[in-house]
Amino acid sequence: MNTTMFKGTPVQLVGTEINVGDKAPCVIATGTDLSDVEVGGAKERVQLLVTVPSLDTKTCAAETRRFNQAVNDLDICETTVVSMDLPFAADRFCSTEGIENLTVVSDYINKDVSKAYGVLMDDNKLKGLSARAIFVIDRSGEVVYKEIVSEVTDEPNYEAALEAIKLAR
Numbered sequence: 001m002n003t004t005m006f007k008g009t010p011v012q013l014v015g016t017e018i019n020v021g022d023k024a025p026c027v028i029a030t031g032t033d034l035s036d037v038e039v040g041g042a043k044e045r046v047q048l049l050v051t052v053p054s055l056d057t058k059t060c061a062a063e064t065r066r067f068n069q070a071v072n073d074l075d076i077c078e079t080t081v082v083s084m085d086l087p088f089a090a091d092r093f094c095s096t097e098g099i100e101n102l103t104v105v106s107d108y109i110n111k112d113v114s115k116a117y118g119v120l121m122d123d124n125k126l127k128g129l130s131a132r133a134i135f136v137i138d139r140s141g142e143v144v145y146k147e148i149v150s151e152v153t154d155e156p157n158y159e160a161a162l163e164a165i166k167l168a169r
Contacts, residue, residue, distance in 0.1 A: 011152070013131055014122040015115035020146050024049070024137040025116040029082055029105035032091035037105045039080050039113060042141035046077040046168045048102075048161065049137060051119050053129040053152060055085050055093045055104070063132070063155055064104070065097055070162055072101040077136075077165050080105055082113050084129050119148065132156060136164040144168045 018024065026041030039049055050067060052060040064081050071079045079102035083090065090104045107113045107130060114120035119131040134156050136145035145164030149156050 008151070009124060011124050011126060011131070012122045013118055013120060013148070015118040015120045017118040018116075018135065018143055018146065020143050022143050024135065024141050024143050026141075027113045027116045029080075029107050029113050030087050030109060031103070031105055032087045032094060034087055037080070037103060039082065039105070040116070040137060040141070042139060043078060043137075044139065046139060046165055047135075047137040048077050048079040048165055049113075049117070049135040050079065050081045050156075051107075051114060051117065051130040051133045052081060052083050053121075053126060053132065055081075055083050055090055059132070059153055059155055061093070061097065064093075064099060064102075066155075066158060068097075068099045068101045070158065074162065074165060076169055079103065082107050082130060084108050084111070084114075121152075126152065134161045136161060136168055138168040 024040040028036045031037045081104045087106045114130045119133045132149040134147045138144050
């Protein structure tokens with residue numbers, strides 16, 4: 001599967017491609033306190049799973065801030081932002097940016113989340129980072145919405161993702 005990066009340069013994505021209707025894999029990522037954090041699978045709340053290359057970019061930071069506010073306003077889902085940043089850097093980002101309404105985790109050790117959801121970039125300058133993607137997972141663990149942003153420097157379709165969350169309630 002391909003996405004694009006920086007003005008249309010193709011980037012190959014590797015891992016298991018997950019689509020709407022598929023069961024969301026249950027995977028472990030690393031929390032900002034170095035704890036194991038489980039994402040995906042069936043849970044008591046709808047899940048918004050957001051993958052970004054690095055919180056240390058304008059687009060990723062803006063996206064995380066926007067979802068932090070949006071999910072606070074909704075209060076109907078569990079939101080997790082996954083990046084390849086070290087947990088210490090992610091913790092510092094959350095403290096600096098006032099991120100309190102969602103969970104930020106790192107996929108830096110084995111890239112398990114990125115591989116399980118098919119969003120690991122495998123070539124070019126961003127090799128080893130996650131593509132910018134959104135997955136909405138209903139309570140039964142089924143993916144009900146997916147967006148892999150075609151240009152990694154662009155923001156996702158927030159309205160479509162938030163609408164999918166409301167419909168998955």
